[in-house]
Each structure stands twice: as C-alpha cells, then as structure tokens.
Amino acid sequence: MRLLALVIRILQQIIRDKRTIALLIVAPILILTMLNLVFNGKDYVPKIGFVNIPDTLETQLLASDAEITTYETEKQAIEALADHELDAYLLFDSMEPTVVLEGSDPSVNGSVIQWLQSSLSTVQQDIQSEPKIEYIYGSSTMSSFDYFGPVLLGFFVFFFTFLIAGISFLRERTTGTLERLLASPIRKWEIVLGYTIGFGIFAIIQASIIAAYAIYGLGLLMEGAFIYVLLITLALAITALTLGILLSTFANNELQIIQFIPLAVVPQIFFSGLFNLDTISEWLRWIIPLTPLYYAADALRNIMVRGMGWDMIYQDVLFLLGFSILFIVLNIFALRRYRKI
Amino acid sequence: MSQQNNIVSIRNVSKAFGKHSVLHEITLEISAGEIFGFLGPSGAGKTTLVKQLAGLDTPTEGANFLFGDKMPNIHLINKIGYMAQSDALYNELTAKENLEFFASLYGLKHKARKKRISEVMELVSLTDDLNKLVSNYSGGMKRRLSLAIALLHQPQLLILDEPTVGIDPVLRKSIWDAFVSLKENGTTIIVTTHVMDEAEKCDRLGMIRDGKLIAVGTPNMLVQETKASSIEEAFLIYGGA
Incomplete structure (x- = not known):
C-alpha cells in the first residue's frame, strides 16, 4: 500500500511535468528522424x-x-x-x-x-x-540506420531514464521530502522499489513509443518480436534509473547530475557496439562487460537485425537484471545515511 | 521517574560531526501531554536534537528513548508526527494529492483518509485551497500544509521544527490554540522556536545554546529564577551575556 502510494505519486508528478514528458518522447524521436535522414542520404558519389x-x-x-x-x-x-x-x-x-x-x-x-x-x-x-x-564486409539489404538503430534506441532509453530518475531523486533529497518520507513508516526498500516501479512504468511507455516510431514510422529493420524489444528496453531502463538514483546520492544539485553524464553515460556509447568492439585497445577492453548498454545493444541487435529469440537474449537480460539488483541494494544501503533503520 | 509519564527521555546525548560538536551531553525528560519548547538561536543544535527524536539522526554518544524504547525504531515512527524546518512538499502536486500520499504512507484507509484530510485542513484553515497546486501556495500556506500533514495520522507525539515561521500573528494564534486542544486530548508536543513570545506559551522550556541545554523549566520559573523581566532577558542571563 505504501509502495503503491509512492508509485502513484511519482506517476502524478511525471504527468504534471509536461515538458519533461515531451523531452523524453519527442527528443529521441527527433534525433532518430534526423539520424535516419543523415544516414540514408542519397546524394553520395561513389x-x-x-x-x-x-x-x-x-x-x-x-x-x-x-x-x-x-x-x-x-x-x-x-x-x-x-x-x-x-x-x-x-x-x-x-x-x-x-x-x-x-x-x-x-x-x-x-x-x-x-x-x-x-x-x-x-x-x-x-x-x-x-x-x-x-x-568484403556487410550485406546488400542493410542500411546504416538499421545497424545503428537498435543501439541508439537502447542509448536513448538509458540516457533519458538515467537523467530523469537521478534528478527526481535528487530533488526528493534536496527539497527535504526524502527526509520527510523517512520520518514516516515507509521502509527504505519501499522507497527504492517504488521509484523503480514508478519510473519503470513510464520508461516502458517511453520505450514503446520510441521503438514503434523507429520501426513502423522510420522503417528500422525489425526481424524479431516487438515484445522482446520492450523486454530489453525495460530491463535497461531499470538499470539506468537505479544507477541514476544511486549516482544522485553523490550530487548536490542538478548540475552535478549533468556532470555524471560524461563519466557514466558517454563512455557506454563507445562500448555499446556503435563502434567496432574488436578494434578497441586491449587495455580498455575490460570495461566492456561492465557497461549495461553493451548487453542491451547486443540483445537489441540480435532481435532487430538478426531476428533472434529468447534463447539468444536471456543472458543479456540476466546481466541487466543483475546490474539492477546490485544498484537497488546499493541504493537501500545509501539511504542508511538518512535513517539507520 | 516513572517510564509511564515520560514519553521522551534524552539520556546524555552528544553529537559531533567530525571534530565539530553540535550537541553536548544533553539529558532531559519530557512527560506525556505537555507542550515542550526548545528555545535557542539558529545553529544552537535544536534541529539536530529533534531530528534524533524523529529517528532521522543518531547521537554520537548517549541515547534517546521514546515511549520507553530506544530510537531509532521503525515501530515508534507511527506514533510520531514530524514537521521539518523546510517544507517538505511536492510542489507539482495539489495539496490534496500531497495529503493523500502521506496518509497512505501512514496506512490510513480510504474513508479515514478522507475524513482526516478535511479535519486537518480545517484546523490549518486551508479547506478552500485543498485542490490547489502547492506551487501556487504562499510560504505561510505551505507551512500550514506541512503541519496538516504531520497531524494526519493523529500521532501521540508531535515534533515540530519551527512550525510558525512565516505565519502571520492571527493564524499563529489559531495554530497555537490548536496545539492546546491537541494537548488537552493527550498529545505531547515538542516545538523548536527562536521567537520569544511563542516560548511563553509552552508548558516547559529548554534553552539551548551552542549545543548545551543551559536551562529547563516553566517560562515563569525561568523568568523568576533569573529575576529577569522577560524570557528574552532570562535567556541572555542563562547564556552568560
């Protein structure tokens, strides 16, 4: 019941903030459309x-x-x-x-x-x-957008969910409402889980709209099942929002959340498969398995480009859930700073 | 000293952040049904102390006991109503949505929730503004809404950190009248304040300065003991000024 109350409150807050909703849905659509036009330009002279x-x-x-x-x-x-x-x-x-x-x-x-x-x-x-x-490389029917699209889809979900969850939780902390919450009988795990579910619901809506637009609107290659795309984006969104909440603990204002982007978000692009992973220098390669986006991008490409099913993506799902659980536990632990029990 | 009557027992509590000492060996008993005021300048340690009583902070040394149990304790939290110094409200939501959210956290079911919301909003004279967005509230209205939220679950102990800051004298009086009627119904109230005329309305006062409890007693007693003409003067004498 407390959990439900928190989920409802988060959804109410999101609905009130029209501009943020617009950012979360319109911005990725705009960028994907632009990329579609950039990559599929026809005037190239071979x-x-x-x-x-x-x-x-x-x-x-x-x-x-x-x-x-x-x-x-x-x-x-x-x-x-x-x-x-x-x-x-x-x-x-x-x-x-x-x-x-x-x-x-x-x-x-x-x-x-x-x-x-x-x-x-x-x-x-x-x-x-x-x-x-x-x-020598590639095949005849693919466009660049087909190849980068799944990675970009994952990236947008990760980036925007990370940002909005981190900033929301930061606000909860800086406006004193987190303290007020902790002065009530709510448990720490209920706070973290409430946030995860509340933003998870929104993330799945966001991901559905963006993915549907990319696939049916822009004609992004889609060989596999749409439901798997949603599953992966949801798992990725939960990882992103639990990470965002965790990092917000180390930020004192919105600007400091933004400062985490080049540290926690941008490097993931390098290891997401947007660039060829085989050419990454040896001494950086150990980072690849530590980046959630790598697993999501791998799974999304397997689904969308190669048309693969559950047996080829479940490992990626498990890794993403593993990250999420780790971040959730760390978040509950981080809340001990405010209330010991 | 019977445990029954002493709802709050602060036992030799000290708090330090690193080398900086905020509270210094405070010992105090607060009994059921009294309005106890912590009086002191800002930075004296009042907020740190009441946060500990609300379970949001822990002492470096010593311990706080509420209702005979050591704080923090999740089962005691339901008996406490806490109002922080800053208005902890969700500005994007309406007053009603804020109230419903907190009422649910305290486990108030639908019917009781509705009834309590209208009761507490009446008490703080905000009934007409129930469906307004909090972002459209004035500072004083936000303060009153915070108070209403603290009262929602009818706690036995109210901990109010500067409850009347930014509230005009007329409303302040009506809020204090509410405190008195809550007290008559058996609620224990702890308030912090740095306003002297408010201090006079408390049953007992604890004067805090630089993290030390420098005097405890009824307002009259404190004035008489120092042969001062007002609480303000008494405070200055205790503080060694």
Missing part, C-alpha cells in the same frame, strides 16, 4: 576503381556519375580500397565483370550498387553476364 576494363566500355562509363580511377593491377585497387581511397572496384576478367565492395558502410554500398545498375544497363550489350557482386 569512388570506383577500374581494373582491366575494355577500352570501349571505359569511355562510356567515364561519363557516368562516379569518381573513377583506373588501376593497372587488382593489387593496386585492393590497396586503394584498404586506404579508403575507393569504395569499390570493378574488375573485368575476360568480359565477366566483378564488383568488389569495401562494404562496411551500408549507405555507401547502396550508392555503389545504384551506380553499377544504372551505368551497366546502358552498356549491357557488350557484357556477357550479370556482374558478380562481392562484399
């Missing part, structure tokens, strides 16, 4: 290398919409590809064309393929077969 192209074809293709460089041997082209001077090279082996793409950036791949289709169709009669397309 850089193509030619190796062994018949002269008649070359003159025709040179007129097409691409930056073209000619190489004497395939080895030179491969080197150029490795140095990011090229996005792809076109190779003719006795009139059989092969395109080799660097492939790591889906939006670039798209441009290359588009160029290939439009320009080769004009000279089709000279080519004996359809071009063979080879990817």
